[in-house]
Amino acid sequence: xxxxxxxxxxxxxxxxxxxxxxxxxxxxxxxxxxxxxxxxxxxxxxxxxxxxxxxxxxxxxxxxxxxxxxxxxxxxxxxxxxxxxxxxxxxxxxxxxxxxxxxxxxxxxxxxxxxxxxxxxxxxxxxxxxxxxxxxxxxxxxxxxxxxxxxxxxxxxxxx
Amino acid sequence: xxxxxxxxxxxxxxxxxxxxxxxxxxxxxxxxxxxxxxxxxxxxxxxxxxxxxxxxxxxxxxxxxxxxxxxxxxxxxxxxxxxxxxxxxxxxxxxxxxxxxxxxxxxxxxxxxxxxxxxxxxxxxxxxxxxxxxxxxxxxxxxxxxxxxxxxxxxxxxxxxxxxxxxxxxxxxxxxxxxxxxxxxxxxxxxxxxxxx
Numbered sequence: 018x019x020x021x022x023x024x025x026x027x028x029x030x031x032x033x034x035x036x037x038x039x040x041x042x043x044x045x046x047x048x049x050x051x052x053x054x055x056x057x058x059x060x061x062x063x064x065x066x067x068x069x070x071x072x073x074x075x076x077x078x079x080x081x082x083x084x085x086x087x088x089x090x091x092x093x094x095x096x097x098x099x100x101x102x103x104x105x106x107x108x109x110x111x112x113x114x115x116x117x118x119x120x121x122x123x124x125x126x127x128x129x130x131x132x133x134x135x136x137x138x139x140x141x142x143x144x145x146x147x148x149x150x151x152x153x154x155x156x157x158x159x160x161x162x163x164x165x166x167x168x169x170x171x172x173x174x175x176x177x
Numbered sequence: 178x179x180x181x182x183x184x185x186x187x188x189x190x191x192x193x194x195x196x197x198x199x200x201x202x203x204x205x206x207x208x209x210x211x212x213x214x215x216x217x218x219x220x221x222x223x224x225x226x227x228x229x230x231x232x233x234x235x236x237x238x239x240x241x242x243x244x245x246x247x248x249x250x251x252x253x254x255x256x257x258x259x260x261x262x263x264x265x266x267x268x269x270x271x272x273x274x275x276x277x278x279x280x281x282x283x284x285x286x287x288x289x290x291x292x293x294x295x296x297x298x299x300x301x302x303x304x305x306x307x308x309x310x311x312x313x314x315x316x317x318x319x320x321x322x323x324x325x326x327x328x329x330x331x332x333x334x335x336x337x338x339x340x341x342x343x344x345x346x347x348x349x350x351x352x353x354x355x356x357x358x359x360x361x362x363x364x365x366x367x368x369x370x371x372x373x374x
Contacts, residue, residue, distance in 0.1 A: 041213055048220035055227035064238055065252025066323065066351035146332045153247040153328035155335075156354055160249040174336045 067159055089132065089142040089167070091125075092175060093158060095149050100128050102136075112154075120154045122161045129165045143171040238325055238353055239272070247328040248357040255353060256321060259299055261292070261338055263326035268338065270295050278334055288341045296322075296345035320347035 087103030097109045110124045133139060142162055146155050155172070162170050191197070237255045243264040262269040268276050268289065275292045300320065322342050326335060342350055 041217060045213075045217065045220065048217070048224060051224050052220065052227065055224065055231060058232075059227055059230050060232040062240065063356035064246075064255045065249065065354050065356040066255045067249060067252060067354060068349065068351050148331060148333035148336070150332045151328065152326050152330045152332065152335055155332060156247040156249055156328070156352060159352075160251055160354075163251040172339070174332075 067156065067163075086136055086139045086141070089139060091142060091144045091158065091162075093144060093146040093150050093155070094175070095147065098125055098158075100125070100132070102132055120157055122157060125158070126161050126165065129162060129167065133165050133167065140167060141169045141171065142167050143173060145173055145175040147175040238323065241325075243267075244325060244327045245329075246325065246353055246355045249354040250357050252354055252356050255323065255351070258321040258323055258351070259296070259347070260323045260325055260353075261342065263324065263330050263334060263338060265327055265329060268292065268334070271299075278330075281337060282331075282333055287337060288344055289337055290341075292338065292341040293345045296342060296347055300346055320345075321349045321351065322347040323351045323353050325353040 090101045092099045092101070095112070097111045099109045100107045107128055110128070113121045115121055144155065144158060144162070159170050159172070187197075237257050238260060239262075241262065241264065243266070244262060259271055261275075262272075263278070266278055267274060268278060268281060270292055273295070275289060275295070281289055320342075324335070324338060324342075326338075339350055342348070
């Protein structure tokens with residue numbers, strides 16, 4: 018055509034393509050290394066602690082002395098549990114277990130909630146297990162006590 | 178239409194089926210394409226899950242097959258402090274054997290002399306270390322210790338260990354437990370339990 022210029026079709030004719038191919042190989046390598054590292058450092062079991070301090074040093078105990086609430090004591094034997102509020106001993110709770118062997122603490126929780134409702138400022142409780150009581154039972158009992166918002170739990174051997 | 182020998186003829190569909198040995202186009206290829214897209218998707222999901230699970234605290238307790246920890250709900254985070262391990266047979270302090278449970282239980286003494294001695298040495302070293310860097314904060318002198326005991330251990334041995342710890346000025350005893358489902362966040366609450374050995 019007159020006045021026109023033929024740029025041709027071959028060589029560098031036309032627009033540059035805007036699409037680029039992403040190389041996935043280094044990305045997959047990165048993922049594989051990251052997964053290997055994270056699997057080695059992953060936390061598979063959640064651990065926790067129930068804090069225990071020696072008697073007389075606990076700030077909660079000193080606070081209790083100031084508040085002068087009646088002392089709570091829970092005597093734990095292999096057969097039953099007895100909660101006492103000051104000189105008053107509540108009905109003993111016979112120890113029952115679920116099919117898995119875990120101690121059932123529903124009645125204890127009810128008694129503790131009742132005590133907490135009557136004495137809202139109560140923050141101290143002493144658990145006195147006998148020597149043959151299992152550690153698992155003691156931990157479950159302490160856990161229930163903390164669940165009813167009694168912050169300071171003392172643990173001492175049972176003295177008859 | 179091709180010329181065929183006169184005789185029985187089957188339908189076109191049946192003729193080209195596998196019944197007459199046709200329909201397979203030679204040997205099957207043994208090469209399979211790797212699908213990259215679902216592979217990358219799987220990697221991304223696994224990485225995201227593991228990152229969410231990541232903890233920078235590191236190993237605080239050595240989990241032993243001899244010790245099955247009890248579970249609890251209202252727990253706090255475990256700190257890196259000395260550990261006393263109590264299995265059904267042995268008592269260990271930071272990996273070193275203290276004594277056999279059967280022998281400790283037979284004794285009439287309330288404390289365990291070997292454990293108390295080790296703890297006193299450790300306390301002395303810790304105090305010297307803190308003094309050398311002029312660290313007088315309360316945290317440096319607090320006697321924190323973890324007790325990692327099997328759930329079937331009797332309280333008799335636990336009480337002796339706790340008494341020994343308290344005698345050696347490790348009065349802040351933490352009972353190591355497994356966090357059960359629905360466990361408390363460590364940032365909430367100041368619940369503590371104290372022991373009178």
